[in-house]
Amino acid sequence: MKSGTVAVIGRANAGKSTLVNVLVGEKVAIVSPKPQTTRDRILGIATRETYQIVFADTPGLYKRRNALTDIMMKTTAVTSRDVDVILFVHDGHAGLHEEDIALIKQYAALGVPMLIAYTKIDIMPKERIPADVRTLYEAGVSCDVYPVSARKGQNLARLEAGIVAALPEGDRLFPDDVVSDKSEKFMVAELMREKILLKYDEEIPHGVAVVVNRFERRENGTCAIDLDIVCEKANHKAILIGKQGAALKEVASFARADMEKFLGAKVFLTVYVKVREDWRDRARLIREFGYGEEER
Numbered sequence: 522m523k524s525g526t527v528a529v530i531g532r533a534n535a536g537k538s539t540l541v542n543v544l545v546g547e548k549v550a551i552v553s554p555k556p557q558t559t560r561d562r563i564l565g566i567a568t569r570e571t572y573q574i575v576f577a578d579t580p581g582l583y584k585r586r587n588a589l590t591d592i593m594m595k596t597t598a599v600t601s602r603d604v605d606v607i608l609f610v611h612d613g614h615a616g617l618h619e620e621d622i623a624l625i626k627q628y629a630a631l632g633v634p635m636l637i638a639y640t641k642i643d644i645m646p647k648e649r650i651p652a653d654v655r656t657l658y659e660a661g662v663s664c665d666v667y668p669v670s671a672r673k674g675q676n677l678a679r680l681e682a683g684i685v686a687a688l689p690e691g692d693r694l695f696p697d698d699v700v701s702d703k704s705e706k707f708m709v710a711e712l713m714r715e716k717i718l719l720k721y722d723e724e725i726p727h728g729v730a731v732v733v734n735r736f737e738r739r740e741n742g743t744c745a746i747d748l749d750i751v752c753e754k755a756n757h758k759a760i761l762i763g764k765q766g767a768a769l770k771e772v773a774s775f776a777r778a779d780m781e782k783f784l785g786a787k788v789f790l791t792v793y794v795k796v797r798e799d800w801r802d803r804a805r806l807i808r809e810f811g812y813g814e815e816e817r
Contacts, residue, residue, distance in 0.1 A: 523572040525605030525688040530597060530628055532621075533558075533581025535612040536640040540671040541565045541578045544681060548783070549701040549708075550578050551715035555727070558718060561812065562596050564702035566695050572685050573693045577604060582624065589801040592812055601628060606687045607635040613668065614641035617653040622660045634687040635664045638680055643670035706736045707811075709746055709780055713792075716776040717750065717761075720768070725760060728753040728801065730810040744784055747791045751800060751810065758794050769794065 529537045538550035538559055549565035551558060558581075565576040577600050580593035601607055607628055611621060629635050637657070642650060654666045667680040701708075710731040717729050735747040750769075752758050762769045769792060777790045800806040 522690065522692060523685055523688040524575075524691040524693050526575045526577055526603075526694070527606045527608050527684060527688075528601045528604040528633075529576050529578045529608050529610060530601055531582065531610035532612065532624070535581065535610040535615075536671055537581065537610045538563075538578055540610060540638060540640065540669070541576045543671045543674070543677065544574070544576065545700055547700045549703070551711045551718075553715055553718035555718050558715070561703075562600050566700050566702075567681075568693065568695070568697050568699075572688065573695065574681070574684055574688065575694050576608075587801040588804060589807055589812060592807065601631060601633070604633060605689055606684060607631070607633050608638055608684065609635060609664075610638045610640055612641055613639045613650065613653065614645040616649075617656055622657065622662065625657070625662055626660070629662060629664060636680070636683050636687065637662075637664055637666045639666050639668045641670060641672075642668045642675060643673045705784060706733050708783060709733055709736060710748065712779045712783065713748060713750070713773075713776045716772045716779070720772045720775070721760065725752065725757050728757060729761075730800065730812075732810055738786070743787045743789060744780075745789050745791075746780065748793075750792060750794045751797050752794065753797065753799055753801070755796055758796050761794050 529541055531537050534554060538552050541550055542548050542552065545565040545567045550563045559578060563578045565578060567574045567576065579597040579600050582597060609625055609628055625637065639650065639653065650668050657666060665683055667676060667683060669676045669680050671677070710733050713731045714729060730751040732749045732751060733746065734749060735745060737745045739745060750761060752761060773790055773792045777788050780788045780790065797806055800810070
């Protein structure tokens with residue numbers, strides 16, 4: 522039996538969460554084309570007959586801009602030092618640049634067995650793949666590179682086999698039926714935030730937190746959920762709500778549909794929008810909203 526933890530590291534929008542979701546076989550992390558989609562370390566557990574892989578999906582790597590991103594980058598750094606394997610996810614479609622190579626070598630130097638998932642090969646010229654792999658090897662990167670497409674399922678079996686080969690022998694870390702360390706309450710908040718990221722443009726989604734005030738499974742099998750969407754500016758609140766509440770109603774409807782699918786129950790959802798000025802730079806509010814902690 523093989524079992525161990527795998528830190529999934531890479532730049533924002535490299536496809537880390539999509540890859541983890543596909544390998545686990547369940548949605549354990551939200552996905553959007555915007556940076557800061559993943560803010561917490563999220564465990565996704567893939568259990569097979571002869572092995573268990575515990576993926577630690579981490580926030581994307583990018584420049585620090587406020588106290589919240591400081592916490593996110595610390596989460597990624599700490600996670601990468603306390604695992605059995607590092608899976609560095611590189612967006613092949615975005616190209617391979619000197620700063621990418623430097624970042625890959627930085628994590629390879631930690632001394633933890635590392636593999637590279639070279640993603641999004643379904644939307645890029647195929648001839649670029651061997652050239653980029655050769656560039657990595659010539660730059661001194663010696664770990665194995667796996668060109669994959671999570672969306673199309675291309676080469677994922679080989680990647681998973683490579684991960685398993687690098688894992689230590691050991692017993693399962695989680696029961697067979699567990700796919701994530703996060704609670705239903707956490708995922709409900711994340712599903713709401715995912716829909717905000719997908720609907721609204723530019724800065725507004727990055728300045729939003731979602732706080733679940735009530736999560737109740739009723740005896741009749743339905744769920745009652747009350748949550749706050751917290752933004753940083755009054756004009757952001759107006760945009761989130763929209764004319765006569767239309768925008769908020771639409772995004773809440775989309776979120777509720779995904780919540781019902783995830784929870785397997787009818788959801789009665791109540792949503793409020795609140796303003797907390799510059800909360801991403803206020804340590805007390807960051808903690809209050811659940812960031813920098815193991816569980817929300």
